Amino acid sequence: MGLVLDLYRPGRSWLHRLDPRVKLWGVALGLILAFLLPSAAAQALLLLAVLLLLRSNGIKWDALRWLWRQIRFLFLLILCLQPFFTSAGETLFALGPLRLTLGGATHALGLALRVLSMSFITGGFLFTTEQRQLVRAFVRLGFPYPWGLTLSLTLRFLPAISSLFGTVREAQAARGWVAEGNIFRRAREYLPVLIAVTIGALRMGDQLTLALAARGLGTAAERTTWRDIEMRPADWRALVGMSAAFLVVAAVNAG
């Protein structure tokens, strides 16, 4: 499977319809909360709340499973290695210098769940937000249009370059190309692929320049927007609700 950057899952749910700026605010609060919550149990509750929110807004298990597959390695790595770097409380297991403690294991679980929560918070935003809306959100937040366009083009062309990478790698493999050995040797062996991909990407960039110019980028007219984003009363209510919930949880946590 190639690089997937368009994670959007079409839908008409409350979360889908929410103004992307409010969703960005929600993501920021969620990420801060993930950092603030100290215990594994609190992290598990946050994760559960995020998953319930996504499921109740029509995000299917398939999408959630896909995201889990992307991060499960990191999750398991933290879960397995972190306990040996933190020692606290009762020793559960010892082998030479390695010591697994209850405190270390709980800390690792909390850390791994934090990574999981943060991934699903960000993933949930991308699952429910069209790229066009994402770009509009940045532009309406004050970023210049060329920045938004650059983000959009990156999201559009990275999969194309990833696909080119796959094609070239297969073509070179059919000529006996292999990448094996230590990291330096592998890096050198990747040159036939990387050079060909770079040439292809530069050509793509040239074509894109011409295509943008031919369609009127940089013309004197002031750019308009079809279906611009607007804050509705429901968006304001969500903004206030999210902020209030955050303050309550943060206050309880501090108390």
Place this chain on the structure above:
Amino acid sequence: MDKKTISVEQLTFAYPPLVVGGTPEPLFHGLELTVAAGQSLAVVGRSGSGKSTLTHILAGLAPRYTGGELTGEVRIGGRDLAAEPPAPTAVGVLFQDAATQLFTSAVEDEVAWGLEALGTAPTEIGPVVMDALRKFGLLEVSKRPPWALSGGQQKRLALASLWALRPRVWLLDEPLGGLDPAGRVEVLAALTQLRQEGVTQLFTTARVTRGSWEDSAALLTGGALTAPATWDSLHAQHARLVAAGLLCPAASWARLERSARAPGSRLALEARHLRYAYPDGPAVLHGLDLRIPQGQFVAVIGPNGAGKSTLIRHFNGLLRPTSGSLQVMERKSRGLSVGELARQVGFLFQRPEQQLFATTVREELAYGVRQLRLSNVEKRVERSLARFGLSEIAGRPPAILSYGSQRAVTLAALAALETPILVLDEPTVGLDGRGWAQLLEWVAERRAAGTTIIVVTHELALAARADRVLALRAGRIAADGPPDAVLSQFVGEE
């Protein structure tokens, strides 16, 4: 707009040299061109003749964004392009590779983008977008990302995006190039519809086959255009078209036919109940049984999604059967690496020029030979350079060669491996007459030498010259036998 909507006088153009200190090589020498309002002209030229550059100049993109030196006068609707580029409402340009001109994440946004750039009132954009999508048959895919569309749909989307701006002049660079038969039919219908609206069109092509919408055609050869003529009179100049590299000479076809020989008694490839499903996807091949004797020339045909490319990617180990087995030169492929299989199976990918990376043509040819640890590296490389007429440019970087030369380099790199089996995936896409001739003659040589050849193709003329045609449909063998028998069944479908 002026009666002479497109007017070019005494045009010369040269790109900046690709190497430091190099001399610019002029592409056009006093080119003259006139297209009256509402007329349609086909510019016919072989690869590298300057067709794309001509459309870029007429669209005001070259030399403005490409660099290069231009002399002469280019006018669209009476306006001199040297003074200012034409507005997107005056000139619309369809690029050869439509995928590169689609840059948003949804089909409807793509159509809206140009209107937004021109400052169209938001309330007016919606109806125009819907009209354009309806006109080009894209309503059902309006929410999909452009990169998920078929080649034909991508070209239609690019046309819809241009149509939304209502340009009076359309520049279409190989609008039917690189498309499968179904895609060609789709785009041809869209172009015919455009023609009926009476817009001015200039389109380029490397194929001398008449479309149903153009009024006349002119040859682009030697940096100049011939006087526009009817297609019938153009066709009558067969020898000239062959000399210009636009038509494949009959002798090349005859050589391919004469190269036929009886296949050997041993098997080159044998698949038993071969089934394949992509990870997390449905099955693409459903238990194929297939025996290809050594020395046989097999054409694999079938509609898009039939499983043709999936099948042949098993032959060199890029894919492994989900179940069932495959033997290559009477050895089980399961235990063999891609590299080991590459010693037996030479593989030409679609758009093979994408794999070129070396600093010289000679190095490019030597790469595979060295990687596979084959003997006589130098002899193989020199033989292959000479065979494809590349000796003179053996020291040049392949990336800066013309498209036609790059295709020759990819064939030469494959030929240098001298494998007993050749697998060619859509090898004729993007070839002009000269490229066809080069390919056919090489295939004829290999066939006469007893190489097993498997070609995936939509070109029925090529399939008709094979020993055997294998037709796939929905991952199953729908027909398998001599060309006459199989093709008569499949002509309508393909």
